[in-house]
Amino acid sequence: MKSKPKSDLSGYLYVLPATIFILVFALIPIIVCCVYSFHKYNLVQSMEFIGVENYVRMVDDPYIKAALKNTLVFTIIVVPLQTFLSMLIAALIAAQKQNWWNGFVKSALFIPVISSMILVGTLWRIIYNPEVGLLNQFLSIFNLPTPNWLGSKDLALLSVCVVSIWKNVGYFMVIYIAALMDIPRDLYEVARVDGASGIQQFLHITLPMLKPITYLVITLGTIWSFQVFDLVYAMTGGGPGTSTVTLVSTIYNAAFREYRMGYACAAAMLLFVIILIVSFIQRKFLNPKDDI
Amino acid sequence: MKQRISKLFINLLFIIMTFTAIIPFIYMLFTSFRQVYSLTDFNFQLSDFNFDNYRAVFTNMPFLTYFKNSMIIVICSCALNIAVSALAGYGFAKKRFKGKDLLFSLFLATMMIPGQVTIIPVFTMFNKLGLLNSYASLILPNVGAFGVFMMKQFMEGIPNELIEAAKIDGSGEIRTFFSIVIPLVKPVIISLTTFTFITVWNDFIWPLVVVSTDDMTTLTLGLSTLQGLYLTNYGLVMAGATLTFIVPFTLYIFLQKQFVEGIALSGIKG
Numbered sequence: 016m017k018s019k020p021k022s023d024l025s026g027y028l029y030v031l032p033a034t035i036f037i038l039v040f041a042l043i044p045i046i047v048c049c050v051y052s053f054h055k056y057n058l059v060q061s062m063e064f065i066g067v068e069n070y071v072r073m074v075d076d077p078y079i080k081a082a083l084k085n086t087l088v089f090t091i092i093v094v095p096l097q098t099f100l101s102m103l104i105a106a107l108i109a110a111q112k113q114n115w116w117n118g119f120v121k122s123a124l125f126i127p128v129i130s131s132m133i134l135v136g137t138l139w140r141i142i143y144n145p146e147v148g149l150l151n152q153f154l155s156i157f158n159l160p161t162p163n164w165l166g167s168k169d170l171a172l173l174s175v176c177v178v179s180i181w182k183n184v185g186y187f188m189v190i191y192i193a194a195l196m197d198i199p200r201d202l203y204e205v206a207r208v209d210g211a212s213g214i215q216q217f218l219h220i221t222l223p224m225l226k227p228i229t230y231l232v233i234t235l236g237t238i239w240s241f242q243v244f245d246l247v248y249a250m251t252g253g254g255p256g257t258s259t260v261t262l263v264s265t266i267y268n269a270a271f272r273e274y275r276m277g278y279a280c281a282a283a284m285l286l287f288v289i290i291l292i293v294s295f296i297q298r299k300f301l302n303p304k305d306d307i
Numbered sequence: 308m309k310q311r312i313s314k315l316f317i318n319l320l321f322i323i324m325t326f327t328a329i330i331p332f333i334y335m336l337f338t339s340f341r342q343v344y345s346l347t348d349f350n351f352q353l354s355d356f357n358f359d360n361y362r363a364v365f366t367n368m369p370f371l372t373y374f375k376n377s378m379i380i381v382i383c384s385c386a387l388n389i390a391v392s393a394l395a396g397y398g399f400a401k402k403r404f405k406g407k408d409l410l411f412s413l414f415l416a417t418m419m420i421p422g423q424v425t426i427i428p429v430f431t432m433f434n435k436l437g438l439l440n441s442y443a444s445l446i447l448p449n450v451g452a453f454g455v456f457m458m459k460q461f462m463e464g465i466p467n468e469l470i471e472a473a474k475i476d477g478s479g480e481i482r483t484f485f486s487i488v489i490p491l492v493k494p495v496i497i498s499l500t501t502f503t504f505i506t507v508w509n510d511f512i513w514p515l516v517v518v519s520t521d522d523m524t525t526l527t528l529g530l531s532t533l534q535g536l537y538l539t540n541y542g543l544v545m546a547g548a549t550l551t552f553i554v555p556f557t558l559y560i561f562l563q564k565q566f567v568e569g570i571a572l573s574g575i576k577g
Contacts, residue, residue: 029398131509
């Protein structure tokens, strides 16, 4: 029999500091955010209760509409591509014998992950520069068209998507490599004896075994898509027009440029509910036993 | 033969991937040492390379102050987060008290709350306390449930017998915690440190909201301002970008494994 610790009041003391932090910086704020969302509040004057007016106003807000549309496009482009690419790269790396060269590739792909979104946005803004940027110089060597990547309404969001994928692939690759290492080797041995080809092994062993991780990667990717802010702030500032406006940039502008705290909180609650829904969908798909 | 070709193909793919991942950084470093207003100018000589851009960054903006602020905020956040998380992790893993499971699920639930949603209430709270634009406001919100979760997971693996034995040997509660438990969770401490370090160093929206003066600005926030002010002075912007990246990159070179683990673990944080 395992020895069990005795019931002990000192337990409360251990968890007390963390509990205070959680209360002050997460639980109470979420309640306050909800309360604010039903008020008109500009920090200076006292709060005024206005019912669901903030929420009603969101329906007609062109920025919210643009933000939701942009996020949808962003998610549809970014999530499948980054999931596929990171899985592919991880599979390629995991299939090789471990040596310094594979290790180097892995380390190099992780460098964008440790950089800040602001740094990444700053670098790519210069790379995307229509006249002098690295990208268009490269394209002009092959006489390819050299568009104004961030200045055009049709291309700006797409250009931001590419940068987001570039930054996150290394992150998901690492998660996939860890998952691939956990697949028992003998499964492949058996398949090889049965004459399964490499592609068949991938489709019938690797892919099903990676399913829980793939759900995680998709969920995280989707949640991150709804949280984009820094990258857009550094690259386009939301423009041109509203073509790269995001939900968080709308919240930021409403709260800290226009001081419409109540309205910003209503938008924040919308973000919160969306993220909750995405997480719950993942929970439903994921076997709780597979949960980490 | 067929294997050779596929091997060659994979290696070629690896080279392209590596190149794609690091070329922006090489470009950054390269441009930061040249006086360029037009990047079309690729006819360069070795004598073109100088530190003028770096000198200009330091004369135009208090980058050293930014650097100091980032360091203070990051180091304090790491220390605080580890202390609070280690204590709570131990409480949840090894102590029995009423309401423990409920409290822990509450902790887990807060991991689903995105930081952008709590920004406004936390801002108004610091505003009422008169603590905006202070180290306190930049450090305190960096403590979260994720560290507690990590610590608890790891501490559950410590055999109870070990703790009991220490107590029988006359080691008190506090001594047991510091001399038995803490040394055993070193790997988590390192992972949590790297994770907190990178998250806080790179954080942008919170400093953007809280900071209102140069003497409280962080490097990441400073880079954003620099970029906004000197949009077409590419060399200068790249020098600033390089300066913000030196510390995380150096740490990454030395603590690669811990970085990858610490940051990849955050995946479960959501």
